[in-house]
Amino acid sequence: xxxxxxxxxxxxxxxxxxxxxxxxxxxxxxxxxxxxxxxxxxxxxxxxxxxxxxxxxxxxxxxxxxxxxxxxxxxxxxxxxxxxxxxxxxxxxxxxxxxxxxxxxxxxxxxxxxxxxxxxxxxxxxxxxxxxxxxxxxxxxxxxxxxxxxxxxxxxxxxxxxxxxxxxxxxxxxxxxxxxxxxxxxxxxxxxxxxxxxxxxxxxxxxxxxxxxxxxxxxxxxxxxxxxxxxxxxxxxxxxxxxxxxxxxxxxxxxxxxxxxxxxxxxxxxxxxxxxxxxxxxxxxxxxxxxxxxxxxxxxxxxxxxxxxxxxxxxxxxxxxxxxxxxxxxxxxxxxxxxxxxxxxxxxxxxxxxxxxxxxxxxxxxxxxxxxxxxxxxxxxxxxxxxxxxxxxxxxxxxxx
Amino acid sequence: xxxxxxxxxxxxxxxxxxxxxxxxxxxxxxxxxxxxxxxxxxxxxxxxxxxxxxxxxxxxxxxxxxxxxxxxxxxxxxxxxxxxxxxxxxxxxxxxxxxxxxxxxxxxxxxxxxxxxxxxxxxxxxxxxxxxxxxxxxxxxxxxxxxxx
Numbered sequence: 001x002x003x004x005x006x007x008x009x010x011x012x013x014x015x016x017x018x019x020x021x022x023x024x025x026x027x028x029x030x031x032x033x034x035x036x037x038x039x040x041x042x043x044x045x046x047x048x049x050x051x052x053x054x055x056x057x058x059x060x061x062x063x064x065x066x067x068x069x070x071x072x073x074x075x076x077x078x079x080x081x082x083x084x085x086x087x088x089x090x091x092x093x094x095x096x097x098x099x100x101x102x103x104x105x106x107x108x109x110x111x112x113x114x115x116x117x118x119x120x121x122x123x124x125x126x127x128x129x130x131x132x133x134x135x136x137x138x139x140x141x142x143x144x145x146x147x148x149x150x151x152x153x154x155x156x157x158x159x160x161x162x163x164x165x166x167x168x169x170x171x172x173x174x175x176x177x178x179x180x181x182x183x184x185x186x187x188x189x190x191x192x193x194x195x196x197x198x199x200x201x202x203x204x205x206x207x208x209x210x211x212x213x214x215x216x217x218x219x220x221x222x223x224x225x226x227x228x229x230x231x232x233x234x235x236x237x238x239x240x241x242x243x244x245x246x247x248x249x250x251x252x253x254x255x256x257x258x259x260x261x262x263x264x265x266x267x268x269x270x271x272x273x274x275x276x277x278x279x280x281x282x283x284x285x286x287x288x289x290x291x292x293x294x295x296x297x298x299x300x301x302x303x304x305x306x307x308x309x310x311x312x313x314x315x316x317x318x319x320x321x322x323x324x325x326x327x328x329x330x331x332x333x334x335x336x337x338x339x340x341x342x343x344x345x346x347x348x349x350x351x352x353x354x355x356x357x358x359x360x361x362x363x364x365x366x367x368x369x370x371x372x373x374x375x376x377x378x379x380x381x382x383x384x385x386x387x388x389x390x391x392x393x394x395x396x397x398x399x400x401x
Numbered sequence: 402x403x404x405x406x407x408x409x410x411x412x413x414x415x416x417x418x419x420x421x422x423x424x425x426x427x428x429x430x431x432x433x434x435x436x437x438x439x440x441x442x443x444x445x446x447x448x449x450x451x452x453x454x455x456x457x458x459x460x461x462x463x464x465x466x467x468x469x470x471x472x473x474x475x476x477x478x479x480x481x482x483x484x485x486x487x488x489x490x491x492x493x494x495x496x497x498x499x500x501x502x503x504x505x506x507x508x509x510x511x512x513x514x515x516x517x518x519x520x521x522x523x524x525x526x527x528x529x530x531x532x533x534x535x536x537x538x539x540x541x542x543x544x545x546x547x548x549x550x
Contacts, residue, residue, distance in 0.1 A: 200423075
């Protein structure tokens with residue numbers, strides 16, 4: 001059952017209560033002759049009940065009290081007096097009062113129950129709203145999950161595609177690298193065979209058939225032989241430089257002192273013929289590197305130190321190491337012709353030469369091998385020099401643990 | 402009866418074969434030098450197959466000088482055959498190759514090569530090398546009494 005709701009404002013509630021009582025008064029006043037003197041409260045009772053319904057407990061009681069006063073004073077005999085006449089009048093006064101009180105209380109009680117119902121109703125609605133909201137969120141989540149899955153799938157497809165492309169590219173790169181390695185291998189074998197023949201046979205001409213040559217003839221044969229030697233050096237240096245680019249290196253703890261001793265022994269004849277003074281100062285710590293490459297590097301650096309000196313003077317080379325943290329810097333200092341600052345970067349490039357082949361013969365690849373070799377092993381290489389005052393070449397490698 | 406040690410030189414390059422021959426002579430090595438131009442021929446010779454069946458004119462070598470890059474059968478295959486054959490298992494096989502490639506050196510050593518050298522450019526170096534090889538693997542009897550340097 002739909003019940004009348006209480007009015008929201010306090011003033012309105014009392015105003016309605018007053019209005020209802022006034023209306024009851026006017027109705028009773030108009031129909032007094034018809035109703036007689038005993039049913040004086042017939043109109044006031046519903047008025048206070050309605051007041052309770054619209055206004056709640058306090059306005060209902062106010063209306064009841066007002067009806068009581070007005071009915072008693074204006075209609076209940078003796079009229080215009082508050083004191084009741086006899087037991088009948090007193091009885092109807094009491095009946096009015098208690099019935100009204102009961103009615104007002106009952107209505108108030110009903111309103112309370114209703115309010116509680118309202119609250120639970122609103123709770124229920126709130127819960128429903130919440131459920132709907134959750135449903136919505138869940139749907140959205142499910143949607144986005146689906147979207148995510150789609151995106152992931154797309155991503156996976158892309159990644160796969162990319163992987164395939166990378167694999168293809170790597171395969172073709174590997175193929176061309178293998179082809180290149182093959183070429184290098186054949187260069188090593190096939191290109192050097194005729195060179196050996198030219199050199200060896202010219203050597204034989206010069207040594208066993210010397211009498212057939214005049215002065216220029218001997219000179220030409222000698223030049224052929226020198227050119228063969230040079231081309232052989234060039235081929236082997238280029239091969240080595242190429243190999244350093246792709247060959248796997250095997251880093252290990254390498255005793256550099258032993259490496260230097262080995263290299264110095266190999267250079268012994270050369271050093272003696274140049275009257276060189278080479279000083280290996282103190283122990284050089286072990287470093288992490290490839291022993292073959294580091295041996296070639298030190299060989300190249302020491303060969304240079306012996307080679308690049310002023311005509312007539314004898315080479316003087318100092319070798320020592322500085323250790324900073326776990327980095328070992330190996331220095332090879334000569335008192336040779338030095339390198340002007342503007343060329344110090346350049347000399348590490350392939351085929352970069354600063355001198356003609358007559359003065360200082362060489363392939364122009366030695367320092368490129370040094371740089372590539374050291375860098376392949378994770379190290380650094382450089383030179384300090386003032387032109388004319390010798391050079392100090394250094395390389396840095398990680399100290400062996 | 403021929404008491405000179407026999408060396409089989411397997412090399413496809415005629416110039417290299419000639420240079421080894423001259424170098425042997427110049428080094429004063431007293432030995433019989435036999436040549437094979439490819440891997441198959443080298444195996445046939447060692448085996449004593451076909452035209453090499455007559456051991457009197459084609460005696461079993463005391464030492465093999467072997468190039469790696471040979472037609473038909475590579476030097477590695479020849480080496481493998483020699484090492485897998487009971488009769489030739491202990492035959493000294495010296496690799497004389499153009500390659501100084503680490504991979505070739507390691508592989509040859511692993512397959513049982515007795516020594517590994519790269520072919521020198523100069524005939525004087527070749528002479529010295531052949532002398533060293535013969536001294537080490539064939540002993541003193543390889544020299545003429547008039548051995549010239």
